[in-house]
Amino acid sequence: MTKRLMMIGYGAMGTEVHRLLPEGMELAWVVVPEAYAAATCTPWAGRAEVLTSIDACEEAPDLVVECAGQPGLAEHGEAVLRRGLTLAVVATGALADEALYERLATAAREGGGRMQLLSGAVAGMDGLAAAREGGLDEVTYEACKAPRSWKGSHAEQLIDLDAVTEKTVFFEGDAGEAARLFPANSNVAATIALAGVGMRDTRVKLIVDPDTRRNTHRIHAQGRFGEFTIELNGHPLESNPKTSTLAALSVVRACRQALEPVSF
Ligand SMILES: NC(=O)C1=CN([C@@H]2O[C@H](COP(=O)(O)OP(=O)(O)OC[C@H]3O[C@@H](n4cnc5c(N)ncnc54)[C@H](OP(=O)(O)O)[C@@H]3O)[C@@H](O)[C@H]2O)C=CC1
Numbered sequence: 001m002t003k004r005l006m007m008i009g010y011g012a013m014g015t016e017v018h019r020l021l022p023e024g025m026e027l028a029w030v031v032v033p034e035a036y037a038a039a040t041c042t043p044w045a046g047r048a049e050v051l052t053s054i055d056a057c058e059e060a061p062d063l064v065v066e067c068a069g070q071p072g073l074a075e076h077g078e079a080v081l082r083r084g085l086t087l088a089v090v091a092t093g094a095l096a097d098e099a100l101y102e103r104l105a106t107a108a109r110e111g112g113g114r115m116q117l118l119s120g121a122v123a124g125m126d127g128l129a130a131a132r133e134g135g136l137d138e139v140t141y142e143a144c145k146a147p148r149s150w151k152g153s154h155a156e157q158l159i160d161l162d163a164v165t166e167k168t169v170f171f172e173g174d175a176g177e178a179a180r181l182f183p184a185n186s187n188v189a190a191t192i193a194l195a196g197v198g199m200r201d202t203r204v205k206l207i208v209d210p211d212t213r214r215n216t217h218r219i220h221a222q223g224r225f226g227e228f229t230i231e232l233n234g235h236p237l238e239s240n241p242k243t244s245t246l247a248a249l250s251v252v253r254a255c256r257q258a259l260e261p262v263s264f
């Protein structure tokens with residue numbers, strides 16, 4: 001039987017996820033900001049019910065995916081989890097807010113829901129989380145993107161993106177700060193922190209490179225297990241250069257996992 005998906009937020013990532021939705025799953029509900037609710041010329045017109053709140057949904061989706069960014073998770077996450085649903089999350093940076101983290105964890109515990117934190121634009125979160133069980137000494141993360149990928153972000157307060165002529169570090173701090181200051185660009189920092197040594201102890205560098213067309217993520221971890229370095233050079237989505245294609249694919253994977261009896 002076809003499973004029914006609810007998508008919170010339908011921007012660049014949501015569009016890509018919808019395009020690649022595995023057979024056996026249909027988009028049945030789209031949760032959008034109030035201002036979009038009345039729009040008629042949409043990719044979901046006539047196919048999915050448009051909602052502005054979770055409570056307006058009278059049935060139980062088989063899976064809810066958040067593709068809305070940090071404000072979308074903060075606004076809708078609790079209601080999803082209180083209803084006992086599974087919520088796959090990409091805006092992991094919102095969880096740098098400890099109060100929100102607690103609110104969502106409590107809603108999941110009390111409501112029977114489950115929050116599935118997706119690997120998003122990076123790889124290796126399974127290994128990092130396993131390594132943590134033996135003790136981690138250090139985890140560092142560097143993100144390097146083209147100037148256009150940092151446009152419209154807090155980077156504009158720190159560096160003149162149009163004048164950059166060589167690869168330049170413009171932010172150094174911890175994962176919590178990075179996730180809060182760069183909500184559309186540094187969720188990965190929070191993902192790594194949540195899988196590894198936490199927000200305060202994960203060291204982050206953000207870099208702009210005028211000569212790259214890729215979103216590069218470099219993770220180094222060391223501990224009792226040994227050490228690893230992962231460098232992932234991702235292609236940004238055409239429709240949003242801040243967002244890596246792999247992040248959308250991690251949502252598609254979550255949809256497939258909800259369908260298959262055996263899955264990675
Ligand atoms: N974990 C990871 O590796 C990654 C995580 N991300 C996260 O995913 C998010 C989405 O990426 P992308 O699709 O490219 O971004 P877009 O800005 O293209 O799309 C986000 C959409 O969600 C909408 N939205 C915002 N707030 C709400 C809300 N409260 N309820 C419902 N919809 C809402 C936005 O509307 P409006 O335009 O009006 O704001 C927009 O249409 C990013 O903001 C980032 O937080 C992105 C890349 C990697």
Ligand SMILES: O=C([O-])CC(=O)C(=O)O
Binds near residue numbers: 188242247
């Ligand atoms: O997609 C990416 O490359 C990373 C990103 O935006 C994020 O971490 O929020």
